[in-house]
Amino acid sequence: MQKIHVGLCGLGTVGTGVVNVLENHQEQIKHKLGCEIEIEKILVNDLDKPRDVVIDRAWLTTNPDELVDNKDIDVIIEVMGGIEDTNKLLERALNNKKHIVTANKDLMAVHGQKLLRLAKANKCDILYDASVAGGIPIIRSLSDGLASDHIEKIMGIVNGTTNYIMTKMTDEGLPFDQVLQEAQALGFAEADPTSDVEGLDAARKMTLLANLAFKMELHLEDVDVTGIRDITQEDINFAESLGYTIKLIGIASIHEGKAEVSVEPTLLPKDHPLALVKNEFNAVYVHGESVGETMFYGPGAGSLPTATAIVSDLMEVVKNIRLGSSGNTYVDPQFERLLKDDNEKFTRNFIRLEVNDKAGTFQEITNVFSNHAVSFAKILQLPGEEEGTAEIVMVTHKISRGQLLKSLAQLEELDVVRRLISHYRVDGEE
Amino acid sequence: MQKIHVGLCGLGTVGTGVVNVLENHQEQIKHKLGCEIEIEKILVNDLDKPRDVVIDRAWLTTNPDELVDNKDIDVIIEVMGGIEDTNKLLERALNNKKHIVTANKDLMAVHGQKLLRLAKANKCDILYDASVAGGIPIIRSLSDGLASDHIEKIMGIVNGTTNYIMTKMTDEGLPFDQVLQEAQALGFAEADPTSDVEGLDAARKMTLLANLAFKMELHLEDVDVTGIRDITQEDINFAESLGYTIKLIGIASIHEGKAEVSVEPTLLPKDHPLALVKNEFNAVYVHGESVGETMFYGPGAGSLPTATAIVSDLMEVVKNIRLGSSGNTYVDPQFERLLKDDNEKFTRNFIRLEVNDKAGTFQEITNVFSNHAVSFAKILQLPGEEEGTAEIVMVTHKISRGQLLKSLAQLEELDVVRRLISHYRVDGEE
Known part of the structure; x- marks a missing residue:
């Protein structure tokens, strides 16, 4: 029986x-591949x-050359993380005609397109389904x-970390x-x-998904990013009273x-499928012109889900080696970036203002909005925390970011x- | 540019x-395949x-021979339904070295394994992702x-039909x-x-999924089936008061x-991901040893979602033709059926009894259960509809079907x- 030899870069929790x-x-x-896989x-x-695992001491090395320059190795599994050094290592591996499976979204978001093209030029595969939402075969679903x-x-x-935090806060x-x-x-969170x-x-991760979904070469810098650090309990409570849950949504x-492409705290209707995704779980909701709404739900990380995704990718690489069909998983972008x-980004918005509670205030504010043709679906006015102040909470209709x-x-x-x-x-919501 | 020629069997809503x-x-x-697909x-x-669609009249025929015996046709797409006649037609097509894409779960549940083996023997592909939960790439996810x-x-x-009915009833x-x-x-429902x-x-559909998931050749006859016709509003209300939603679950x-493998009305905790799947939507929840829980959600049927799944399968067939790697999608079952x-099927059960409301009734009933080592998580007793009767509603702990x-x-x-x-x-629930 044929044997495929693997070099594993990294032996942390995922490598183990x-x-x-x-x-x-x-x-x-x-049984499935008709061949053996050996580390x-x-x-x-x-x-x-x-x-935590029994490893033959002879397998271990601290010298990357013993993997990427090793004539006996067919596939490199990269689970050590890092960006620039790792990129150089994988470039060498590809030039040495080694296929690659990686879970490294940091690397793929920055150098992915170059690596994918280099792989294709070398008739090699580079698969990375484990890099986004480890337990969910989302990359495969988007591309096939x-x-x-x-x-x-x-x-x-x-x-998963931010979803866990938002769930507990809510x-x-x-x-x-x-x-x-x-x-x-x-x-669930790093130090x-x-x-x-x-x-x-x-x-x-959104960069990787958007590239695949839109067949366009988007860059990490194209993503507007806002984190969750400034979300307060009051934001969550006001959102809830208006029928929404706040989540960090890409x-x-x-x-x-x-x-x-953006990543930002977003209010979703409480019964939206994504609003119901709790704790450290991940989910990706896809809207296709023909298929309508689909959603993929599962563990986002964790040693075993990620390892499973890596081994599934490895099995595909091996299948392609056996069939002589390597180097065809990547397709050049079809559309210009x-x-x-x-002025072309339209969305509804939740806005909270602290104002002086005196006659005419409300009108001054609504004047500003109507000057910019902004109209509202919901408006609440409440006494502010401080004497003589009020708080205004609004949800706009769809308006441009401009x-x-x-x-x-x-x-x-x-x-x-x-x-x-x-x-x-x-x-x-509509 | 190379052209792949397709014969389409059936021009109903899915065919259109x-x-x-x-x-x-x-x-x-x-762009993706580097070749054209022509009907x-x-x-x-x-x-x-x-x-509903503009069709070149010269494409149409009522004679199946013009498709399955046509030397110019590479792939047959079968969306006409039916079991025995369709099976014979597809057998002929495979023996004529034509690849097949089908959405026909009735056929695949009965003759699928034989057709898959025949395809392999002819170095052909037969793909059927559209046959289960049209808009959800579940077969691909299970197999890859x-x-x-x-x-x-x-x-x-x-x-989707029964889920729509259960949603409205609930x-x-x-x-x-x-x-x-x-x-x-x-x-949403047939005549x-x-x-x-x-x-x-x-x-x-569960037969197809179980075969793939367990790598075992299971038959339609192996599935225990109970429909939803006898579910009453009282069943739904009692279930609800105990914290459950009733769904038809495979x-x-x-x-x-x-x-x-079974298909039967099942009580799920109200916050279970499947309990939240409403109307005509489908969802498949998969528990893997390593990956833990994942769920795939989307439209179960409909002309465009199903057609999208078919064309995605067709693209895989064409990719395999181009790479010379056809005939390798099917893997023989690994395990004996x-x-x-x-006595090996364990589950919790919801049971409703109408009893005579007199002293000692409850004890007689609990005696029977304890004779069979059945214990309970929840018991309700209420006045019956008729004078002198009572109703007992119980949820057992896990017990065998025996x-x-x-x-x-x-x-x-x-x-x-x-x-x-x-x-x-x-x-x-646990």
Whole structure:
């Protein structure tokens, strides 16, 4: 029986998971592929670190050359993370005709298109389904299952840490800092949570999904990113009283060939499928012209779900090797990169203002909005926290981002407006 | 540019959808595949029927030979339905080395394994992702995306008609017959709704999913099927007061190499992801050993979602033709067909009894259950509709089907028991 030899870069929790999944599903893999998969070398930082898995010491090395220059290795599985050094390593591997499976969304969001093209030029595969929503085969579904559709919009909860935090803040009324600490203690948040909390991790994943869905080469810099750090319990409560739940949502949409990608706190109707996705779970909602709404739901991360996605990708790579059909998973972008400007981005908005509570205030404010043709679906006015102040909470009809920004700028210049407390996108309803 | 020629069998709503999707996505398909797809012939019953789509009259034929024996045709798309005659036609097509894409779950549930083997022997592909939950790439996800996992359980809402009926009965308190009529008027139910309402349609789809998930050749006859016709508003209300929603759920599970597949009305906790799937939508919940819970949600049928799934399958067939890798999508079953017997099927149950309301009744009943080691999580006793009667509503802990059936048989022999009103499976909780 033919053997395919794998070099594994990284032996953290995901790498250990890959070793376990390969071992536990050996028979299944052999049956399906008609060949064996064998780990040849594992790249680690420390040969002597105690491991959760029994590993042949001869497999371990601290020298990447023993993997990427190794004539016996057919496929590199990259689960060590990092961007620039890892990119150089994978470029070398591809030039040495090694196929690649990676879970590294940071790398793929920055260098993905170059790596994919290099792979194709070398007749190699590079698969990365594990990099977005580990337990959900979303990349495969976008590139194959929905291949014949025109995808108009993707909305995703693609970061488990922030969804966990938003769930606890919403359901238990706890403040951000306390929930973050809990999440760190439970292992749902990193010691340095910046990349999750600021929305960068989600932005990387949305870049990958938008590229595939819209067949366009979008860059990480094209994503408008706002994190969840400033969301308060009052925001959540006002949203709730108006029938909404606040989630960190990545949205990618396309209209007349122009794309828009953002990651930002978003108010969704409480019964929207994404509003019901709780805790560390991920979900990706896809709207296709023909298929209508579909949603994919599952664990976003975790050692075993991610390892399973990696081994499924590995099985596809091996199948292609066996059939002589490698190097055909990547398709060049079909469309030119075109982005909407602020006057082409339409959305509803939730806005909270603190104002002086005196006669004429409300009219001054509505004047500003009507100057910019902004109209409202819902308006609440309540006594402010401080004597002599009031709070105004509004949900606009669909307006352009240009209209929104100009209105807010002009409002902040009014004497009666003490401050703009917060404003968020509203989506998921007609 | 190379051209792939397609023969389309059937030009109903789905067939018309296929023609439209192929036409509207020509550029996208050419870009992705590097070749053109052209319809060569369309098999219809009536050449002169008015159509919703502009069709070259020369494409139409009433003679199947012009498709299956046509040397110019590479791929047959079968969307005409039917079982035995259609099977013979597809067998001929395969023996003539034509690849097949079909949306016909009735056919695939009965003859699928034989057709898949025949395709493989002829180095042809036969793809059928459109046959289950049209808008959801679930077959692809089970066979590729989750290929490296051990799938332990699938729970599916795979019939839109019955889910629509159950939703209306639950949310609007309407009786079965009225909702069925409404569904027929809206086109969500067939004029003859038997196959949907009795659960047979769902059973066919669950057979296909279970075969793939468990890598075992299960037959339609292996599925225990109960429909929704006998569910009453009282069942729904009692379920609701205990925290459950009733849905028609297909369940396939495997334990120690033995499988179990059923389609039956099932009580799910109100916040279970499947309980939240409303109206004609479908969803398939998959539990894998490594991946944990994932769920796929989308439209179950409809002309365009199904046509999209068909064209996505067609694109895979064409890709395989171009790469010379046809005939490798099917994998022989890995495991012997083994089924659980009644003593190996464990579940919780919801049971309603009408009893004589006199001293000692309750004890007689609980005696029967305790003789069979059946214990309860929840018990309600209420006055019956008739004077001197009472109703007992119970939810058992997990017991075997053997225990359940023996207890119920013995209960029905008791003088104090007037009748067993209903009993349903309870699932989706620990």
